[in-house]
Amino acid sequence: MKKTTKRSTVIVALLLTAHLISFAQVATKPLVDERNVRAHMNFLASDALQGRGSGTIFERIAAEYVGAQFMQFGLEPAGENGSDGKATFVQTVSSTRNTFAEAPTLNVGTAAFVHGKEMLVVRANSDSVRGNFQKLSPGDKPNPNAAVFLKIPEGFSGNPNQAMQAMVTAGASIVLIEETPQTRAAWATTAARRIAYTVTSTPTKPMALVILSKDAAATVSTLADGTGIDFNGKLAPGEVRQTWNAMGKITGIDRSSEIVLLSSHLDHLGVRESEAGPDKIFNGADDDASGTVAVVELARTLAMGKRPKRTVYFVCFGSEESGGLGSNYFANNMPFPKENLVANLQFEMIGRPDAKVKPGELWLTGYERSNLGPELAKRAAKLVPDPHPSQNFFQRSDNYTLARQGVIAHTVSSFGLHTDYHRSSDELKTIDFGHMTRSIESMIKSIQWLANSDFRPAWNDGQKP
Numbered sequence: 001m002k003k004t005t006k007r008s009t010v011i012v013a014l015l016l017t018a019h020l021i022s023f024a025q026v027a028t029k030p031l032v033d034e035r036n037v038r039a040h041m042n043f044l045a046s047d048a049l050q051g052r053g054s055g056t057i058f059e060r061i062a063a064e065y066v067g068a069q070f071m072q073f074g075l076e077p078a079g080e081n082g083s084d085g086k087a088t089f090v091q092t093v094s095s096t097r098n099t100f101a102e103a104p105t106l107n108v109g110t111a112a113f114v115h116g117k118e119m120l121v122v123r124a125n126s127d128s129v130r131g132n133f134q135k136l137s138p139g140d141k142p143n144p145n146a147a148v149f150l151k152i153p154e155g156f157s158g159n160p161n162q163a164m165q166a167m168v169t170a171g172a173s174i175v176l177i178e179e180t181p182q183t184r185a186a187w188a189t190t191a192a193r194r195i196a197y198t199v200t201s202t203p204t205k206p207m208a209l210v211i212l213s214k215d216a217a218a219t220v221s222t223l224a225d226g227t228g229i230d231f232n233g234k235l236a237p238g239e240v241r242q243t244w245n246a247m248g249k250i251t252g253i254d255r256s257s258e259i260v261l262l263s264s265h266l267d268h269l270g271v272r273e274s275e276a277g278p279d280k281i282f283n284g285a286d287d288d289a290s291g292t293v294a295v296v297e298l299a300r301t302l303a304m305g306k307r308p309k310r311t312v313y314f315v316c317f318g319s320e321e322s323g324g325l326g327s328n329y330f331a332n333n334m335p336f337p338k339e340n341l342v343a344n345l346q347f348e349m350i351g352r353p354d355a356k357v358k359p360g361e362l363w364l365t366g367y368e369r370s371n372l373g374p375e376l377a378k379r380a381a382k383l384v385p386d387p388h389p390s391q392n393f394f395q396r397s398d399n400y401t402l403a404r405q406g407v408i409a410h411t412v413s414s415f416g417l418h419t420d421y422h423r424s425s426d427e428l429k430t431i432d433f434g435h436m437t438r439s440i441e442s443m444i445k446s447i448q449w450l451a452n453s454d455f456r457p458a459w460n461d462g463q464k465p
Contacts, residue, residue, distance in 0.1 A: 031301045031444055034437040040069075040293040041351075045285035045428050052284060053270020054322035055095070055243045062266045062292075063090050063244035066316050069296050070248030073303040078247035078313060078335060091245040093318065093329040096238035100127075104233025106176075106210060108220060115233070116191030118216040120183065122161060123323060126206035127235045131173040133220075133227040138163040139392035141465075145205075147174035147229035149220050153390075164209045165323050166395035169404055170465065174231055176210050178217035186274065243267070243318035245326045250302060252451070254309040259336055260451050261313045261344040261409075262298055263327070264291035265320030265398055269422060279424040286415070286426050290351035292316050294412075294440045301444055308451035310342065317398050327398035331405055343372055343450065343457050344409035346399040350439045351431040354416035356387035362439055363387060365411040366394035369464075372408050372457035381446035388417065395465075403465045408457040414439065 043049070043065060050058045067079065067089030077087035104121055106113040113119045131147030138156065142148050148167050152160055164175040183190070190211075208231040212220060246266065252258065268284025275282070283289075299314040317326035334341065350362065357363055360382055367373040367385035377383045386393055394400060399409040414435070420426040 030437075030441050031304070032297050032437050032441040034433050036297060036300075037293055037437045037440070038433055040296055041285065041289055041428060041431060041433075044289040044292060045283045045431075047281055047283065049283075051270040051282040052266060052268045052289075054267040054319040054325070055241050056270055058270070059267045059318055060090075060242075060244045063246040063316065063318060066246035066266065066292060066296060067248070070246065070299055070314060073248075073300045075248035075250060075299055075303055075314065078249045078315075079245070089246060089248050091247050091330075093243045093245065093326055095241050095243060095319075095325055097241050098238040099236045100233040101236040102234045104208075104231065107230040107232065108223065109227065111216075111219060113212070113216050118213045120179075120187065120190045120211040121233070122164065122190075122209040122211060124208040124231065124233065126208070127233050129173050129206040129208045129231040131229055132225075133223045133229055134172075134225055135221065136167070138166070139395060142167055142170055142172040144171045145173045146171070148172045148176065149217075149223075150175055150177045151221075152177060152180075156391075161209070162396045163392070166392070166400060168207045168209070169324070169400055170395070173206060174208050174210065174229055176212050176217075176220060179211050179213055183211050243322075243325050245318050245330060246316040247313065248299060249311060249313045250299075250307060252309050252311040253307050255454070256311050257336075257340050258310045258456075259313055259341045260310050260447070261315060261341060261402075262295050262347070262447070263315045263317060263344060263398060264288055264295045264347045265317045265326070266292055267319055267321050267326075268426075269321055272424075275424050277424070282422070282424050283427050285428050285431050286349045286351035286418075287421065288320070288348050290349060290431065290436055291347035291413075293436075294347040294350055294443075297440050298443065298447060302448065302451070305448070308448070309453075310451045311336075312451050320398055324398055324401050327401045331401045338405060338407070341402070341407050344399055344402050344407055345443075345447070346397050346409065346411040348397045348411045348413050349415040350413060351436050352414065352416060352418060353432060353435045354387065354414045356416060357384055357414070360435075360438060360442065362412050362414050362442070365397070365399070365413065366403070366463075367410070368460065369394070370408050370410070370457050370459050372410060375455060375457065376446040376450065379446040379449045380442065382442045383412070383446075386413075388415075391417070400465070406464070408459065412443065 079088040079091040082088045103115040134146040167175045269282035319325035364373040397411045402409040
């Protein structure tokens with residue numbers, strides 16, 4: 001009996017030890033599996049989606065794919081109603097694409113610049129726009145309804161179109177920049193298009209984005225501040241188009257009226273025949289399939305746990321590359337009172353590490369503007385200030401549309417200014433999947449804390465956009 005008892009005791013002890021070891025292994029296993037990350041990326045950044053061009057059927061396919069993942073994880077639909085009257089995981093945003101029936105003009109004092117000759121219209125939403133002259137650099141704050149001459153500094157690696165759009169979002173009515181060798185090479189093609197673009201389903205003020213020839217820019221740059229500038233052009237009937245947002249949510253239990261928004265953008269640049277070389281597909285693996293996969297995986301991991309106290313929205317916006325149409329519509333048509341939105345974290349370009357920060361670190365645009373970043377960093381988020389302040393990344397993603405409305409909104413990124421930005425070479429083979437997987441994992445605990453705390457972030461003094 002004694003031998004049997006001892007033997008049984010040893011067996012039980014061994015089994016218990018094995019169980020504890022197994023439990024410890026499960027308990028420490030990462031919640032984000034690299035296989036899942038690769039699977040999502042292999043679809044979203046594949047040639048099959050033809051670069052997810054803004055407002056194209058391929059952008060819609062990406063939105064439906066993300067929505068299907070949200071459904072599979074058990075999220076609640078937050079999109080529009082389907083044909084059966086039930087809510088879906090996709091929201092359609094209508095927009096109108098116009099051309100000008102006559103070549104628009106820009107009147108500057110006694111001078112008149114004509115589209116196709118001294119200027120090119122990048123985008124406009126009205127046949128008449130007026131503003132008072134102001135000369136600024138990217139990141140500066142314009143006067144309300146200013147006509148900004150945007151001086152792009154030497155070595156600026158950002159997207160000038162996005163810098164122009166950021167000025168409009170910040171309050172300008174007209175934004176002017178000088179031509180570059182690239183815009184001059186495409187001058188004739190752009191002149192023939194005479195495109196205006198407006199979101200008809202969202203209240204927007206009149207605006208115009210214009211590229212000036214070198215001679216016209218030289219004239220404009222000498223104007224005195226406050227000089228009146230008028231943009232005029234007769235619009236032809238418009239063509240209605242759509243873009244799509246993928247939307248899901250987890251309703252909170254204690255503070256369900258308070259909202260945390262996790263977001264990215266779905267779209268990229270599509271197919272561009274003007275790209276040098278045989279590859280014309282802009283797959284947008286880092287920009288921003290990587291951020292979209294982060295939102296998808298965060299939705300999965302949060303849905304696996306206990307329902308949070310606050311409601312969490314997961315939204316992947318459409319047409320960010322065409323002026324932030326999806327996020328602009330969302331910001332002006334929120335499915336909840338704006339004051340309920342506690343914070344927004346946008347995920348943009350986390351597919352490759354940035355050599356400017358330590359391994360494993362991510363940076364937060366506008367880190368110094370609010371107390372959100374430091375509080376998340378105290379709770380396991382490996383967030384540091386943006387090491388590229390001259391690039392004005394805070395103003396170059398969908399977060400800025402919300403920040404302009406007072407929402408504490410920042411972008412999480414690890415973009416190291418690689419040369420594949422907005423090129424057809426931004427492909428799956430360039431992605432560091434280990435870095436990307438660890439990056440998503442590193443944000444989970446801090447986001448769970450934010451979704452369950454009573455902390456409400458605030459802008460630091462003088463830092464509100």
